[in-house]
Amino acid sequence: xxxxxxxxxQLANYHVPISFFLKHLTDCNILDTPKITKRTxxxxxxxxxxxxxxxxxxxxxxxxxxxxxxxxxLIQAGGGCRYGYYYEVQKQILKxxxxxxxxxxxxxxxxxxIFSAYKMMKKLxxxxxxxxxxxxxALTFKMIxxxxxxxxxxxxxxxxxxxxxxxxxxxEEMLEMFxxxxxxxxxxxxxxxxxxxxxxxxxxxxxxxxxxxVIGELYTSMEHYANYDLEKLLGKMNVQVKRFTNITYLxxxxxFNNKKLLKICNKYCKYPIGADGMDNVARVITLALExxxxxxxxxxxxxxxxxxxxHILNKVxxxxxxxxxYFTFDNQTSIEGIRTRLEAFxxxxxxxxxx
Amino acid sequence: xxxxxxxxDVGSISTxxxxxxxxxxxxxxxxxxxxxxxxxxxxxxxxxxxxxxxEKNILILGIGVTGSARKLIGRMxxxxxxxxxxxxxxxxxxxxxxxxxxIIEIGGQDSKIIILEDGIVMDYAMNTLCAAGxxxxxxSQAKRLGVDIEDFGDIAVKSGNPVKVAARCTVFxxxxxxxxxxxxxxxxxxxxxxxxxxxxxxxxxxxxxxxxKAPIVFQGGVSKNKGVVKAFERTLNEKIHVDERGHLMGxxxxxxxxxxxxxxxxxxxxxxxxxxxxxxxECMNCPNNCEIVCIYKNEDIIDVMGNKCERGxxxxxx
Numbered sequence: 001x002x003x004x005x006x007x008x009x010q011l012a013n014y015h016v017p018i019s020f021f022l023k024h025l026t027d028c029n030i031l032d033t034p035k036i037t038k039r040t041x042x043x044x045x046x047x048x049x050x051x052x053x054x055x056x057x058x059x060x061x062x063x064x065x066x067x068x069x070x071x072x073x074l075i076q077a078g079g080g081c082r083y084g085y086y087y088e089v090q091k092q093i094l095k096x097x098x099x100x101x102x103x104x105x106x107x108x109x110x111x112x113x114i115f116s117a118y119k120m121m122k123k124l125x126x127x128x129x130x131x132x133x134x135x136x137x138a139l140t141f142k143m144i145x146x147x148x149x150x151x152x153x154x155x156x157x158x159x160x161x162x163x164x165x166x167x168x169x170x171x172e173e174m175l176e177m178f179x180x181x182x183x184x185x186x187x188x189x190x191x192x193x194x195x196x197x198x199x200x201x202x203x204x205x206x207x208x209x210x211x212x213x214v215i216g217e218l219y220t221s222m223e224h225y226a227n228y229d230l231e232k233l234l235g236k237m238n239v240q241v242k243r244f245t246n247i248t249y250l251x252x253x254x255x256f257n258n259k260k261l262l263k264i265c266n267k268y269c270k271y272p273i274g275a276d277g278m279d280n281v282a283r284v285i286t287l288a289l290e291x292x293x294x295x296x297x298x299x300x301x302x303x304x305x306x307x308x309x310x311h312i313l314n315k316v317x318x319x320x321x322x323x324x325x326y327f328t329f330d331n332q333t334s335i336e337g338i339r340t341r342l343e344a345f346x347x348x349x350x351x352x353x354x355x
Numbered sequence: 356x357x358x359x360x361x362x363x364d365v366g367s368i369s370t371x372x373x374x375x376x377x378x379x380x381x382x383x384x385x386x387x388x389x390x391x392x393x394x395x396x397x398x399x400x401x402x403x404x405x406x407x408x409x410e411k412n413i414l415i416l417g418i419g420v421t422g423s424a425r426k427l428i429g430r431m432x433x434x435x436x437x438x439x440x441x442x443x444x445x446x447x448x449x450x451x452x453x454x455x456x457x458i459i460e461i462g463g464q465d466s467k468i469i470i471l472e473d474g475i476v477m478d479y480a481m482n483t484l485c486a487a488g489x490x491x492x493x494x495s496q497a498k499r500l501g502v503d504i505e506d507f508g509d510i511a512v513k514s515g516n517p518v519k520v521a522a523r524c525t526v527f528x529x530x531x532x533x534x535x536x537x538x539x540x541x542x543x544x545x546x547x548x549x550x551x552x553x554x555x556x557x558x559x560x561x562x563x564x565x566x567x568k569a570p571i572v573f574q575g576g577v578s579k580n581k582g583v584v585k586a587f588e589r590t591l592n593e594k595i596h597v598d599e600r601g602h603l604m605g606x607x608x609x610x611x612x613x614x615x616x617x618x619x620x621x622x623x624x625x626x627x628x629x630x631x632x633x634x635x636x637e638c639m640n641c642p643n644n645c646e647i648v649c650i651y652k653n654e655d656i657i658d659v660m661g662n663k664c665e666r667g668x669x670x671x672x673x
Contacts, residue, residue: 039642229663314564323478336423341481344441348476355475 004028004102004124007066008075009059010036012222013147014247016175021140025133026125028073034065036225045331047093053082054300054329055219058226060090067099073124078107079218079250081275081305139187141252143178146191148246150174153198155243159235160209162202170197205240210349213287214243215280216298217306220329221245227298227327228335230342234296237346242292244283245276254279268312275305281312288320293349295322301330323348357382359413362610363400363432364443364603365393365422368463368490368576371606372400374408374415379450379611383407384603393424394431394631401432419443419613421605430650430658431631436613440605445469445476447608448572451598456568459587459595461557461577463490468562480561488556490576492525496532496549500542507546511582514547521552528552550582554590569593574601629653638667 006028008018019030034040036058044061063074074094078084087105094101104120107113118133150171158167174194181187212234220226221243234241258272261282272278284295297313299306310326317324325345327338357376364371366389373384385403389396419436420429421443429437448458449471458469466489470478482489497504511517518535521527528549535545558567573595577583579602587595600607632651637644647667650658662668 034642037642038644311564317478318566326480340423340439340441343439344479344481347438347442348479351475352477355473 002027004073005031005071006073006075006124007031007033007063007069007071009033009062010223011219012224013171013175014144016179017140017143017147020143020179020181021136022124024136025121025128028124031066031069031071033062033071034069036062036223040065041331047097049089051302052089053302054226054331055083055217055223056086056090057331058219058223059086060093063090063094064097067094067101071101073102073104076103076105078105079275081303083275139181139184141248142184143181143187145248145252146187147175147178148248150191150194150198151246152242153195155231155241157201157203157205157240158231159238159240160203160205162204166201167198170194170201206238209238209240210346210353211240211242211292212349213283213292213295214241214298215245215283215287215295216276216327217300217303218245218250218276220298220300226300226329228329228338230296230298230327230338233339233342237342239346242287244279265316268316273305273308275303277305277309280306280309281316284313284316284322284324285320288316288322292322293353294345295324296327296345297324298327298329301328323352356412356414358416360610360614361401361404361415361418362443362606362608362613363397363418363420363422363428363434364440364605364609365389365397365420365424365428366440366462366605367423369602370396370400370422371603372397372404373603373606373610374404374413375607375610375614376413377614379607379614381600381603381607382411382413384600384606386602389424393428394633397428397432417613417616419609419611419616421609426660427633427648427650431652434613436609436616438609438612441467441469441479441481442476443605443608443612444574445471445479445608446611447604447606448574449474450607450611451600451604452570452572452596455570455572455596457571459557459562459571459573459578460575461489461553461573461583462575465489466557466561466575466577468557468565468567470565470568478565480563480565482561488525488553488560492528493549493553493577493580496529499529499532500536500546502542502546508550508579508581508583510543511547511550511580512585514541514543516544517547517551518544519551520545520548528556547582547586550580551586551590553577553583554586558590567591567593570596572596572598572601574598574604576602578602635661638662640666 006022010033022030040061041058043064044057048057048060076087078087091103106117118130121133122128154167161167177190214221222245231241261279264285265282269278269281287295313324325341359374359376362373368389369386370389371386374382376382383404385400387396387399418432418434420434421438421440425437444458444460448455453474456471460467465482467479467481469476494504497507502510518540521531532545571593573584578597584595584597630653634649635646638647643663645663645667646661647659648661649656659668
């Protein structure tokens with residue numbers, strides 16, 4: 001063990017595979033970044049530029065809390081919008097606050113390049129062999145892939161669970177087991193075991209439940225704290241939820257899908273409009289054709305790619321006769337406004353169905 | 356004995372109550388200011404309705420509650436129907452204007468648009484993040500100009516040459532307004548300009564991207580303002596229907612929903628004699644520090660709200 005302590009921002013349950021990856025490839029301590037709470041967001045908001053997007057503030061809050069707990073190596077990712085600049089700006093802000101740390105980014109370009117990430121890992125562990133790195137990279141992504149598959153099933157069914165919290169409890173157990181994965185075969189066995197267990201959980205699902213698709217900016221749609229547990233609220237209304245955005249999609253599937261998605265939405269969108277803007281247009285069309293009753297589009301305040309997509313979506317919504325509810329999340333803490341709009345959206349869908 | 360249903364709409368500014376019979380006819384109604392105390396306002400509404408219906412020999416079979424304080428009040432008076440104001444407004448308006456295609460609603464702090472087709476809500480939107488272009492803005496500007504908000508509409512209609520006021524943001528609209536006043540424009544022109552600004556702001560923000568089709572019904576407190584009605588008519592080039600019961604639509608709608616719900620429990624007017632209290636405290640179990648709101652009825656706890664997780668409830672339900 002050396003004296004390095006690594007921390008990275010929280011994002012849904014993905015801390016499990018990321019910790020797993022780092023734990024096996026370095027001999028540093030891996031810090032469990034504290035879960036996002038009100039304090040995290042307050043710290044983030046206080047130290048961020050006012051008009052930066054919300055995920056930046058949340059990530060910064062995560063970093064501050066991690067540094068307070070003794071982290072000295074921070075890792076950030078990046079993407080095809082302002083996300084790409086998070087690393088630089090957060091580094092400067094934290095330096096100005098007087099913290100001392102090393103800061104690495106996984107994405108020096110807007111793609112997760114296997115080699116640049118290897119170089120980064122090499123800095124943390126100079127003895128790291130490329131083959132070992134590749135092995136654990138593949139294993140970690142397989143784990144993420146399985147998690148996303150299970151998540152997909154959970155979203156479809158959690159709204160109809162018979163025993164309260166049965167899905168959440170089993171998921172927790174599964175993540176705990178996943179974090180102790182020994183290899184591909186072990187992971188494969190674990191996945192099948194939990195897949196079976198999830199399917200055995202009792203659900204009371206009507207034949208044709210109300211189905212809502214969730215689309216939008218990646219962080220707000222994935223991090224439950226940032227979207228006020230929107231999926232849970234929908235679940236409580238007995239709604240089947242589908243969401244495309246997850247890490248498997250963002251890191252792997254997205255790059256092979258571009259052409260296909262452009263083909264789906266070529267009437268509305270002829271080229272990618274940054275981040276997931278075009279993807280979301282295509283998804284609305286896909287969901288509409290799959291018979292979904294409505295779409296919820298979420299974005300943080302000031303998210304440019306999604307603002308671009310929204311205007312196109314209005315047209316899609318009209319042509320495909322599928323209602324879209326738009327949410328813009330910022331630092332407001334009242335959940336009531338969200339509940340009111342969700343409830344009205346649900347009522348509207350029910351009324352439309354009864355026609 | 357006539358079987359009746361009670362609908363209450365508790366808004367940020369005003370509280371409305373109606374009693375309807377089985378054929379959705381309004382037997383009695385009441386409208387008063389919330390004054391920041393929804394519990395008390397509801398008691399006053401119920402008292403007034405009781406006084407008005409004393410001789411009619413009615414039996415209340417169900418209560419519906421809507422509006423921003425619906426959860427609290429719903430628990431307090433044991434409502435069988437608690438629903439959001441969008442649904443309530445749509446149902447209420449449809450019972451009076453079955454053909455309506457667009458409902459414009461501008462209230463004290465929020466504004467919404469509801470698009471209907473064949474009596475079904477097809478789309479809706481509500482203002483987000485900003486209260487520009489709502490009643491609160493109008494009343495603060497009325498104060499600045501030294502005009503009673505009730506006279507606002509009548510003054511605006513007199514104007515032949517409304518000034519142009521920036522419509523996007525309340526703060527900028529206000530600085531525009533100050534500038535116009537200081538350059539000596541007539542008060543009625545400024546007021547008419549403000550009314551136009553409200554209409555434009557609404558159409559640019561809330562109704563953005565929505566197709567507004569006639570018949571159009573305009574509701575909410577601001578609909579009482581003739582200047583804004585005229586501004587909408589001019590911009591949209593359509594007749595705007597304003598019903599004199601427009602402010603009661605939410606209450607009417609929720610009363611109808613209460614009638615249609617299967618659950619029903621007879622209600623007595625005794626509720627007004629009971630003592631209700633809300634206490635808030637911060638749950639210190641984690642750094643979320645959820646603000647837990649407890650509602651007491653005669654010292655007994657009847658509901659706890661505001662907790663993010665189960666831990667917040669532990670000390671109440673053991």
